[in-house]
Amino acid sequence: MNAIASVRDALTRNMRQSGILIAFVAIVVLFAALNDSFLSPGNLTNLVLQYSYILILAIGMVMVIIAGQIDLSVGSVVALSGAVSAAVVIREGMPWWAGVAAALLVGLLVGIWQGFWVAYVGIPGFIVTLAGMLLFRGLTFLVLDNRSLSPFGGTYYDIANGFLNGWLGGYGYDVFTLVIFGIAVVGYAVSQWRSRQGKIAYQQSVESLPMFALKLVVVAAVVMWFGYQLSTSRGLPVVLIILAVLIIAYTLVTQKSVFGRHIYAVGGNRHAAELSGVSVRKINFWVFVNMGVLASVAGVVFSSRMNGAQPSAGEMFELDAIAACFIGGASTTGGIGRVGGAMIGGLIMAVMSNGMQLMGVPQSMQQVIKGLVLLLAVAFDIWNKKRAAVAR
Amino acid sequence: MMPPAPHRTPLLALHEVSKYFGAVEALVGVDLEVHAHEVVALVGDNGAGKSTLAQVVAGVLSTDAGQIEIDGEPVTLGSASAANRLGVASVFQDLAVCENLDVTANLFLGRELRNRVGLLHEGEMEVQTRELLERLTVRIPSVRTTLRQLSAGQRQAVAIARTLIGNPRIVVLDEPTAALSVAQTGEVLTHIQRLREMGLGVILISHNLNDVRAVADRIEVLRHGRNNGSFPATASHESILAAITGAA
Numbered sequence: 164m165n166a167i168a169s170v171r172d173a174l175t176r177n178m179r180q181s182g183i184l185i186a187f188v189a190i191v192v193l194f195a196a197l198n199d200s201f202l203s204p205g206n207l208t209n210l211v212l213q214y215s216y217i218l219i220l221a222i223g224m225v226m227v228i229i230a231g232q233i234d235l236s237v238g239s240v241v242a243l244s245g246a247v248s249a250a251v252v253i254r255e256g257m258p259w260w261a262g263v264a265a266a267l268l269v270g271l272l273v274g275i276w277q278g279f280w281v282a283y284v285g286i287p288g289f290i291v292t293l294a295g296m297l298l299f300r301g302l303t304f305l306v307l308d309n310r311s312l313s314p315f316g317g318t319y320y321d322i323a324n325g326f327l328n329g330w331l332g333g334y335g336y337d338v339f340t341l342v343i344f345g346i347a348v349v350g351y352a353v354s355q356w357r358s359r360q361g362k363i364a365y366q367q368s369v370e371s372l373p374m375f376a377l378k379l380v381v382v383a384a385v386v387m388w389f390g391y392q393l394s395t396s397r398g399l400p401v402v403l404i405i406l407a408v409l410i411i412a413y414t415l416v417t418q419k420s421v422f423g424r425h426i427y428a429v430g431g432n433r434h435a436a437e438l439s440g441v442s443v444r445k446i447n448f449w450v451f452v453n454m455g456v457l458a459s460v461a462g463v464v465f466s467s468r469m470n471g472a473q474p475s476a477g478e479m480f481e482l483d484a485i486a487a488c489f490i491g492g493a494s495t496t497g498g499i500g501r502v503g504g505a506m507i508g509g510l511i512m513a514v515m516s517n518g519m520q521l522m523g524v525p526q527s528m529q530q531v532i533k534g535l536v537l538l539l540a541v542a543f544d545i546w547n548k549k550r551a552a553v554a555r
Numbered sequence: 556m557m558p559p560a561p562h563r564t565p566l567l568a569l570h571e572v573s574k575y576f577g578a579v580e581a582l583v584g585v586d587l588e589v590h591a592h593e594v595v596a597l598v599g600d601n602g603a604g605k606s607t608l609a610q611v612v613a614g615v616l617s618t619d620a621g622q623i624e625i626d627g628e629p630v631t632l633g634s635a636s637a638a639n640r641l642g643v644a645s646v647f648q649d650l651a652v653c654e655n656l657d658v659t660a661n662l663f664l665g666r667e668l669r670n671r672v673g674l675l676h677e678g679e680m681e682v683q684t685r686e687l688l689e690r691l692t693v694r695i696p697s698v699r700t701t702l703r704q705l706s707a708g709q710r711q712a713v714a715i716a717r718t719l720i721g722n723p724r725i726v727v728l729d730e731p732t733a734a735l736s737v738a739q740t741g742e743v744l745t746h747i748q749r750l751r752e753m754g755l756g757v758i759l760i761s762h763n764l765n766d767v768r769a770v771a772d773r774i775e776v777l778r779h780g781r782n783n784g785s786f787p788a789t790a791s792h793e794s795i796l797a798a799i800t801g802a803a
Contacts, residue, residue: 361678362678364678365678365682366681366682367677367678367681367699368699419674419675420673420674420675421667421669424656424660424667424675427655427660428653428656428664431653431655432652432654435652435653435664436653436664436665437635438635438645438647438651439664439666440635440636440665441664441665494655498655
């Protein structure tokens with residue numbers, strides 16, 4: 164294979180991933196051009212706060228989808244975990260961490276319940292979680308006795324609405340926020356450099372040094388610019404830290420761990436995975452347990468943001484999370500998808516909602532546009548696959 | 556190729572093995588021996604029990620009667636992984652690979668190497684993958700190519716290379732050339748010869764007598780789940796065909 168062919172090969176393979184990134188940048192540029200306040204510090208902060216729970220759900224959802232399943236119950240699990248947390252903190256007057264613990268326990272139990280039916284009874288995830296969607300919504304109504312519970316206040320409220328700032332001073336900008344972003348950029352650069360050195364040591368192919376440096380500089384510039392914008396507004400949102408930790412951890416789990424590799428294998432060819440000694444049941448079970456726990460994390464963040472629990476909380480969240488995954492390049496047949504892709508897919512949805520709201524686009528039109536974007540993204544995926552098949 | 560001396564203990568020996576699916580007799584009292592450095596071909600008509608026998612050896616199916624010995628020791632091949640631990644590796648028709656994973660990931664699937672912190676040791680796995688593919692003389696653009704982008708022949712080569720992870724002594728190949736072009740078939744047969752040179756015992760299941768005669772040391776015929784003749788590779792096409800169809 165000559166150099167040109169290998170470049171073409173790399174492009175074809177990465178087209179879905181890079182295509183979605185280009186689309187994201189284009190959408191951001193479009194809204195920035197249409198609306199002055201879109202890239203303002205206040206609005207960027209708002210974006211993070213407003214869509215963090217969808218992104219948290221999308222992390223778990225993309226793993227479920229890679230395994231070849233789907234989870235329709237996450238919206239109801241968000242509601243139920245938030246409701247239990249509210250009952251513990253508001254009704255029983257217990258401390259904030261007891262509410263968080265109770266919510267996470269709910270998520271764990273939900274995950275075990277659904278994982279059991281999918282993995283050990285063999286009911287498709289679609290059916291189990293469709294039942295779960297009704298079941299956990301009903302339980303939410305029971306827990307809340309059909310009424311809203313509010314307010315949480317205090318530390319619990321700060322989970323989704325709090326900021327870290329002022330610790331290192333600064334005039335008009337928060338130094339602490341900038342320091343954290345600086346550490347993140349340096350950490351990213353170091354890890355990229357080490358992985359590159361490791362690849363060279365094992366004679367793996369790597370991008371050329373100028374390309375590598377360019378990539379680092381672009382990423383660093385974008386991240387630091389974003390950090391600066393936040394620092395001139397209200398500082399570092401707590402929920403952004405939660406989100407960043409989850410994204411890094413789950414990128415590692417999906418790309419670098421044996422468990423992650425096996426999720427891809429089960430979604431790609433269940434039978435081959437089984438013959439290779441992968442326990443398909445265990446993988447399915449843990450994927451759903453993981454989804455349940457992440458849904459409860461989203462439930463904590465959402466109830467904190469709403470400063471209370473409502474019986475109808477989290478409705479349609481499952482669809483936003485699923486859409487984020489498919490826009491982000493996950494395959495409907497399983498085996499393909501990335502946490503990073505799902506995050507960009509979720510951000511595309513978030514940026515579009517936020518941008519259209521700023522411009523005063525009516526809710527009805529927003530739904531139409533988001534629906535079309537989802538359709539086009541998956542159509543592009545299918546077209547891309549067919550083209551690759553012909554090229555072979 | 557040296558003919559197996561009678562006093563040598565075979566790597567794998569099946570004695571009077573039977574398998575029933577309800578009232579259907581899939582295998583009835585089948586005997587089979589495989590030595591190191593030997594390619595044994597299993598041939599027979601559709602439904603003769605070839606694949607059933609392969610799955611028994613691979614540990615996927617349990618037997619209803621009979622004995623299986625490895626190195627002269629009676630063993631139970633309870634599952635595919637149990638068979639694997641005893642040194643039996645298998646490639647099944649169409650089912651052996653994950654098309655969404657790359658070559659390295661497929662080779663090490665279920666037996667991934669981990670680094671000090673318990674994550675995947677990609678570098679080491681790639682090095683071993685390259686070595687293995689070289690030994691088998693498999694030509695693939697990169698060990699990071701996803702299987703979806705490979706030809707059917709290359710995928711089969713990956714499936715065969717896969718079996719060599721974990722140093723097996725017996726390799727079972729179920730119709731490895733069934734869906735391949737002439738050129739690709741030739742390459743796969745070369746890989747099989749490499750397996751023999753490495754000192755493995757190979758069970759090759761095939762419909763294609765030409766393929767079988769090109770590479771096998773011994774040809775065992777199954778008919779209606781029973782042994783129906785054992786032939787050297789030099790036996791005439793007609794005599795083997797007669798044993799397969801029962802026209803003799």
